[in-house]
Amino acid sequence: MALLELDGLTRRFGGIVAVDEVTMRVAAGEVRAVIGPNGAGKSTLFNLITGVTKPTSGTVRFDDHALTGLSAYSVCQRGVSRTFQITALFPEMTARENVRLSAQARHARRWQPWGGGAVFADAETRADAALERLGLTQVAHRPAGLLSHGDQRLLEVAMALSQQPRLLLLDEPTQGLSVEETEQAVDTLSTLLADGAMTVLLVEHDMEVVFRLAHMITVLHRGSVIADGTPEEVRSSEDVQRAYLGGLA
Amino acid sequence: MTAIKRNSLILLAVCVLALAPTGLPPYAMTLLTEALILGLFAMSLDLMVGYTRLLSFGHAAAYGLGAYAAGNLLLHTSIPLVFAVLLAALFSGIVAIGIAWVCTLASGVSFSMLTLAFAQLLYAVAFKWTAATGASDGLAGIPRSAGPFGITVFAGRAGFYYLVLACLVAAFIFCRSLVQSPFGAVLRGIRENEAKTLSLGYNTRRYKIAVVAVSFMLGGLAGALYAPFAGFTNTELLFWLFSGQVLIMVIVGGAGTLIGPIIGAAFFMLVSNLLSSWTDSWALFFGAIFILFVLFAPQGIWGLATRWRSLSSTG
Numbered sequence A: 001m002a003l004l005e006l007d008g009l010t011r012r013f014g015g016i017v018a019v020d021e022v023t024m025r026v027a028a029g030e031v032r033a034v035i036g037p038n039g040a041g042k043s044t045l046f047n048l049i050t051g052v053t054k055p056t057s058g059t060v061r062f063d064d065h066a067l068t069g070l071s072a073y074s075v076c077q078r079g080v081s082r083t084f085q086i087t088a089l090f091p092e093m094t095a096r097e098n099v100r101l102s103a104q105a106r107h108a109r110r111w112q113p114w115g116g117g118a119v120f121a122d123a124e125t126r127a128d129a130a131l132e133r134l135g136l137t138q139v140a141h142r143p144a145g146l147l148s149h150g151d152q153r154l155l156e157v158a159m160a161l162s163q164q165p166r167l168l169l170l171d172e173p174t175q176g177l178s179v180e181e182t183e184q185a186v187d188t189l190s191t192l193l194a195d196g197a198m199t200v201l202l203v204e205h206d207m208e209v210v211f212r213l214a215h216m217i218t219v220l221h222r223g224s225v226i227a228d229g230t231p232e233e234v235r236s237s238e239d240v241q242r243a244y245l246g247g248l249a
Numbered sequence B: 001m002t003a004i005k006r007n008s009l010i011l012l013a014v015c016v017l018a019l020a021p022t023g024l025p026p027y028a029m030t031l032l033t034e035a036l037i038l039g040l041f042a043m044s045l046d047l048m049v050g051y052t053r054l055l056s057f058g059h060a061a062a063y064g065l066g067a068y069a070a071g072n073l074l075l076h077t078s079i080p081l082v083f084a085v086l087l088a089a090l091f092s093g094i095v096a097i098g099i100a101w102v103c104t105l106a107s108g109v110s111f112s113m114l115t116l117a118f119a120q121l122l123y124a125v126a127f128k129w130t131a132a133t134g135a136s137d138g139l140a141g142i143p144r145s146a147g148p149f150g151i152t153v154f155a156g157r158a159g160f161y162y163l164v165l166a167c168l169v170a171a172f173i174f175c176r177s178l179v180q181s182p183f184g185a186v187l188r189g190i191r192e193n194e195a196k197t198l199s200l201g202y203n204t205r206r207y208k209i210a211v212v213a214v215s216f217m218l219g220g221l222a223g224a225l226y227a228p229f230a231g232f233t234n235t236e237l238l239f240w241l242f243s244g245q246v247l248i249m250v251i252v253g254g255a256g257t258l259i260g261p262i263i264g265a266a267f268f269m270l271v272s273n274l275l276s277s278w279t280d281s282w283a284l285f286f287g288a289i290f291i292l293f294v295l296f297a298p299q300g301i302w303g304l305a306t307r308w309r310s311l312s313s314t315g
Helices: A042-049 A072-077 A095-104 A117-133 A149-161 A179-193 A207-213 A231-236 A238-243 B003-023 B026-052 B060-076 B081-103 B109-128 B157-180 B182-199 B204-230 B240-253 B259-276 B282-296 B300-314
Strands: A004-013 A016-026 A031-035 A057-062 A080-082 A167-171 A199-203 A216-221 A224-229
Touching: A004 A042, A016 A042, A016 A224, A031 A042, A031 A207, A042 A167, A042 A199, A072 A080, A072 B182, A080 A149, A095 A117, A095 A149, A095 B182, A117 A149, A117 B182, A149 A167, A149 A179, A179 A207, A199 A207, A207 A231, A216 A231, A216 A238, A224 A231, A224 A238, A231 A238, B003 B026, B003 B157, B026 B060, B026 B157, B026 B182, B026 B204, B026 B240, B026 B259, B060 B081, B060 B109, B060 B204, B060 B240, B081 B109, B081 B157, B081 B204, B109 B240, B157 B182, B157 B204, B157 B259, B182 B204, B240 B259, B240 B282, B240 B300, B259 B282, B259 B300
Parallel strands: A031 A199, A031 A216, A080 A167, A167 A199
Antiparallel strands: A004 A016, A004 A057, A216 A224
């Protein structure tokens, strides 16, 4: 049984159908990329899964429980962590405080209005582990707003990772990075995903990044799924060539 | 400035304040008591404005609720002063849950407008509901009831001052513990990026309602102390002008520092007293001071002081 199941997921904005009857499965341990040209509905799809946007129709199931209609914080509490296409951080806090606040969300006493030494200590342990996995230990003490763009992208991944999510959603992790920064970020991410312990859904524009990281690819075009398969299958699909890859080949 | 230095400075300030009744003339004591009440009020607003970036234009509602509740309890029941004040604060906090539930449906400027609307609504109610508020006459002759066990120490000028000082110190310790707790860390998250905080799994609306309730409870405590301090309440306590003044105290003192707004309140009291003895249009001059702070020292008096201290200590 798949970890994440989308069935007939549809979202209309006025007359525009941003996401049109999308049916998709993500198996546990899989790294799946969602690709498609601008406006294909990739980000809307992410927002539908994470409860930011409510679907017009269709369902989202996670680990055989309905996520449809839940608010963003409940979706996260069920083990789905995400990053944003446009970097979303706490700029005045240090990198470590950013990850600590993220890890704290997994603690039963995250809301405790006094003391909290034990809550913080636990969150800090997880934060430091996540920072180390992404190679950010050196910059952990710096305010997040002052980090390089590349480190900010990775910091967001560290924040999501510190929550030990069962499903990780990465929205264009290399967005806005230089060629060198992208290279580094993809190296870090592929090391991270190498052990196959994590289930990942990835939106990405950069085809090289997709073919290096993903086991499976879903291609969206104007809100609909036009192809679904291994990178080789997708690469050879004529529909995909026409809709998307054509310009690159 | 290190934490130890800051703590010893605060401790020193409390000691000086505790000794004040031995050396100050009655008129100055009255002013100082009112300054501490306003300091408590401004500090309560700082939880919202400074720590959560919830800009309230209606914080007078908290003060008025506390003041009228305490006034009624002291006038119509025999509940001792201390308990009446605490009950009134609690009442203000509970009412705030309802107000915050509605206001947090919106955010940003709309949130601010809703807080203003609620305060003005209460202002209008206070004008009409003669039985509870005395309408435009207000409540007069509010006593400083004795007890428990017949204690009358809080009825005198110095005794009441110590009650106010104790409330302020206790509220400060409470607020500081709150902002340094896991709950406080989430508030900082909401302040810097609410959408991100939500996506990390925090029910941000519930945190905002909670902080508004605590803020109103402490603001209500200040109002509840004011009623027996002045011996009367009137609708001015709920007026939007007062909401604006307390916001100015927070910003001039230094938002997000707890101490700053207390200093801001004292500064406001001092300057408005000095200016008003000199000119009737003192508000105009205070407005100019406010503008200068916003333009050149947005971190406020306490922010300037701490920066100056750290500069001078590093040479």
